[in-house]
Amino acid sequence: MSTSYEQIAPTRPRIRRDVIFTKTPDGVLFHNTSSGFRLTTASGYRLATLLVPYLDGTNRVADLCGSLPDAQKAMIGELIRTLYERGFARDTPEAGPDVIDAGDAERFAAQIAYIDHYVDDAPARFARFRATTVAVLGDDAVAVASAKGLVRNGAARVLVTPGPVALAAKAEAGDGAEVVELGAVTGEVTWADLSDADVVLVAGGDTAARQTYALLAAGVPDGALLIPTWTYGERAVVGPTMRRGGAGCWVCAVLRLTSTHDAAAAAPLWAGVTLPGPAPRSARPLGRPLASMVGNLLAYEAFRVVTGALPGETEGKVVVQNIESLDVIAEPLLVHPRCPFCSAAPQELDVTAWVEPAVVPDLSDEEVVAALNARQPLLQPHVGVFAGYADDTLLQTPIKVGVVEVASATGERRSVPAFDLHHVAGARQRALAAAVVGVTARDAVTAPAGAEMERVAERLVTAVRPELVEEGPWVAATSLLSGDQVAVPLAAAEPLGAANATHGFEPTPAGGGAGDTAGAAVRAGLAGALAYAALQATIRGGAVQGVALDSLRTDVELEFLLRSARNLDVDVEVLDLSAHAPVPVVVARTTAPGRPVWAVAADVSWRDAAVAALRDLVGRVQVAGAGLVDGDDPVLPELDAGTFVAATTTDAPLDRATTWREVRAALETAGQDAFAVQVGGVDVAAGGFVAVRVLLTAVRR
Secondary structure (H helix, E strand, C coil), X not given: CCXXXXXXXXXXXXXXXXCEEEEECCEEEEECCCCEEEEECCCHHHHHHHHHHHCECCCCHHHHHCCCCHHHHHHHHHHHHHHHHCCCEEECXXXXXXXXXXXXXXXXXXXXXHHHHHCCCHHHHHHHHHCCEEEEECCCHHHHHHHHHHHHCCCCEEEECCCHHHHHHHHHHCCCCEEEECCCCCCCCCCCCCXXXXXXXXECCCCHHHHHHHHHHHCCCCCCEEEEEEEECCEEEECCCECCCCCCCHHHHHHHHHHHCCHHHHHHXXXXXXXXXXXXXXXXXXXXXXXXXXXXXXXXXHHHHHHCCCCCCCCCEEEEEECCCCCEEEEECCCCCCCCCCCCCCCCCCCCHHHCCCCCCCCCHHHHHHHHHCCXXXXXXXXXXXXXXXXXXXXCCCCEEEEEEEECCXXXXXXXXXXXXXXXXXXXXXXXXXXXHHHHHHCCCCXXXXXXXXXXXXXXXXXXXXXXXXXXXXXXXXXXXXXXXXXXXXXXXXXXXXXXXXXXXXXXXCCEEEECCHHHHHHHHHHHHHHHHHHHHHHCCCCCEEECHHHHCCCHHHHHHHHHHHHCCCCEEEEEXXXXXXXXXXXXXXXXXXXXXXXXXXCCEHHHHHHHHHHHHHHHHHHHHCCCCCCCCCCCCCCCHHHCCCCEEECCCCCCECCHHHHHHHHHHCCCCEEEEECCCHHHHHCXXXXXXXXXXXXXX
């Protein structure tokens, strides 16, 4: 007897209701709307017609096969094993005792069958929903549709506000459910009014925002669920599902929408929450058909969450529907770092691993794409940290281009590009890292400095007039050399944000780093800070070394980049600024008349720094030719790199390299220090990024 049959024999297969089988010339095809498989045997179709009616979860395979010959048993075992593996069927446990009475089982047979299609133990799951008390708060068409949808689908006890909602729910329920009117309530309903409610649905209307916020601020009780529907400008929003200890709430959703869409739409929302008196009337009330759709969705969401038939669409998500077009999308909701209910203190930053050599994994193309897909929670058009990618229409030659679209509360949209020599996925990874650096440079999530910490400001290389911000907030930073904590101005950690509005520090993204680990982020940030310091030293008259282009052509990637520049009708120069830093620093620039396009990179390998600088230069020329406005933040926006004059030209030192341990020693020898500030919130971390800002001190003279 085959092993497949012996493993399958004691199971009770239950085939999904959406699976069909079709006769083929050589057997039978099992399929549903998304996939299928073929059983190739002359008797396959006849076997399916005889077997499938009995795959209802009540029969064991061993009982179905009985005394069939071993060959037929093996065939059946292989078929059912394949059905299991493809998700076309599941092994169901033996039926338990009846948990619902015969009348309810007959009346709600469709609902029980729906649950049974997806999961086991359907009667018990439906009984759980039947025993759940659901409150519907609201008095408009959404509330009416929600209440009617609940009782129509089996809710036995529903709490509603007096008036039209109660009348409609009672008419729908008949004798099948108890519809209880909440007592006389003035203002918002409180948890005290809802003491016996297991699920609370805030069903839209002008007061939805105020009611949702009041219940959220009071704290969702243990075991209770709060699911709202509300409007934001021209969008109807359902969710998220909130519970005690959950991550991502209504405030997170509003803050996300404010950041990525029309900030003006948030004004009446917050006015309704905070100001006494009647709530502002919605500028775009839902029409009756859409109100019915949203109300039924809200009731269905309660059914899904309680029964577990399917994951709730608002579990960690919101459903956003355009009121005009009716386009609808469900998007994951990340915790907003400014949310007073969900945000958490930044985790402690490990500043020891950065000196270890960076490990560059050798990933297959599929692994590169999988790593990129893991970042997807950051990219959502409505409630994402970023709005999405904007590179689909770009020509991906000669350089691969990734572009992340970053939205802001002002309605401004920036396109942040990055480049890779091999994969669009790799370019998108770099673009995401650059976007994270840009976002955290404008709105850093930091830990406050302790009163006992030494204050460091004037010594930082980005300091311009630090006295202008000394009265502002100070945040904790950790020395990369000693591990000691110091206090630095928030303006230094957030150089492009409101804290640095007076430009007490250089408004530059240099020093920002984002990576998979703290070590990778710190290395990226320190490299950027050292490149910035080398540029400043050059501006102040430091020596510049030219690099002979022919000496670069012995390296395959550098040769490719030089030829790519030539194909774009661009002449380039490469300059070596390594004399002003403990790491190789390379600048690549165009030579056409006028202000040149330029890029700078620093790395422990001179060759890698040269590749990065030329890659970014050629990529910027390429996207500019395609008409893309580069919204990335320049290291020094006013710098004309054409003013750098090379004293001499030498061959490229392609073999020159150092280590991060040697960099650490060189900083100590020069009397410098470098301080790391963790600037990324839990949302950035959910996308797999650690974000830091590295602040370098000047050389002690």
